[in-house]
Amino acid sequence: xxxxxxIVGGAQSRTSxxxxxxxxxxxxxxxxxxxxxxxxxxxxxxxxxRWWMPRSASGVSLASCDMDVRTGGKYRLEFSAGGxxxxxFYGKYLEVVPNExxxxxxxEGEEGAITTVTFEDQGGRTLLKFHESYPxxxxxxxxxxxxxxGLPEQLEQLDGLLSDLAE
Amino acid sequence: xxxxxxLPLDLSFAALSDATRRGIIDQLxxxxxxxxxxxxxxxxxxxxxxxxxxxLERAGLVVTRKVGRVRTxxxxxxxxxxxxxxxxxxxxxxxxxxxxxxxxxxxxxQERSDGQSD
Numbered sequence: 001x002x003x004x005x006x007i008v009g010g011a012q013s014r015t016s017x018x019x020x021x022x023x024x025x026x027x028x029x030x031x032x033x034x035x036x037x038x039x040x041x042x043x044x045x046x047x048x049x050r051w052w053m054p055r056s057a058s059g060v061s062l063a064s065c066d067m068d069v070r071t072g073g074k075y076r077l078e079f080s081a082g083g084x085x086x087x088x089f090y091g092k093y094l095e096v097v098p099n100e101x102x103x104x105x106x107x108e109g110e111e112g113a114i115t116t117v118t119f120e121d122q123g124g125r126t127l128l129k130f131h132e133s134y135p136x137x138x139x140x141x142x143x144x145x146x147x148x149x150g151l152p153e154q155l156e157q158l159d160g161l162l163s164d165l166a167e
Numbered sequence: 168x169x170x171x172x173x174l175p176l177d178l179s180f181a182a183l184s185d186a187t188r189r190g191i192i193d194q195l196x197x198x199x200x201x202x203x204x205x206x207x208x209x210x211x212x213x214x215x216x217x218x219x220x221x222x223l224e225r226a227g228l229v230v231t232r233k234v235g236r237v238r239t240x241x242x243x244x245x246x247x248x249x250x251x252x253x254x255x256x257x258x259x260x261x262x263x264x265x266x267x268x269x270x271x272x273x274x275x276x277q278e279r280s281d282g283q284s285d
């Protein structure tokens with residue numbers, strides 16, 4: 001079976017997202033900071049909660065953030081859209097190599113992805129790869145729906161898509 | 168929660184998993200073509216080509232219409248657009264997320280260089 005890759009975002013965009021084959025999504029970006037610093041922004045809750053869910057982009061904010069970033073440690077993120085309801089995401093860290101890689105599970109759903117983020121040193125800069133691997137194609141499709149459904153802006157796009165598909 | 172059938176996307180991935188069908192899409196991107204001319208170009212039987220076109224049609228990637236005895240194939244837009252929109256929605260979130268991370272890294276670097284100069 002051939003693997004298919006979809007790339008969106010031209011030269012102006014610094015973040016690329018690719019769907020590789022049926023079960024994997026990869027987002028990449030280069031940061032002008034060393035891996036040790038990017039790792040720190042990813043592993044310290046007070047820093048992490050300031051960037052993971054930018055409110056301007058999603059309308060959703062990170063209400064609470066507990067993370068014990070070491071192999072075997074656990075995390076729990078709670079998102080809020082402004083009301084009393086929160087949505088929790090949680091799992092555990094399968095592998096943590098400081099300044100190099102973090103691997104974690106996403107246990108809120110039945111068929112959650114294994115997420116791997118790697119920080120590659122490129123002469124003081126960091127090539128970051130965010131890789132999600134789903135157990136099946138169906139699970140990936142479902143996750144795409146879920147993340148879109150949780151975000152108002154993406155929900156609008158989804159509505160447009162649904163009306164297209166309903167034709 | 169919005170319910171969305173994953174079927175159309177599944178179909179388009181299945182449709183594009185075949186080299187001949189990707190070739191057909193490529194060909195139709197240049198000009199519309201009849202089943203007969205596609206069969207000639209890809210050196211296939213009419214029946215074989217009809218099957219490939221049916222798969223592409225079900226996925227919304229190709230539209231066909233019959234005029235007289237000739238069935239003409241045109242590129243559809245739906246399947247690929249839906250796929251691209253999924254990816255683009257995902258990309259936007261990551262872009263916003265990583266822009267915010269960039270800001271924090273700039274701050275961290277500033278703090279570190281302040282620390283070093285003390």
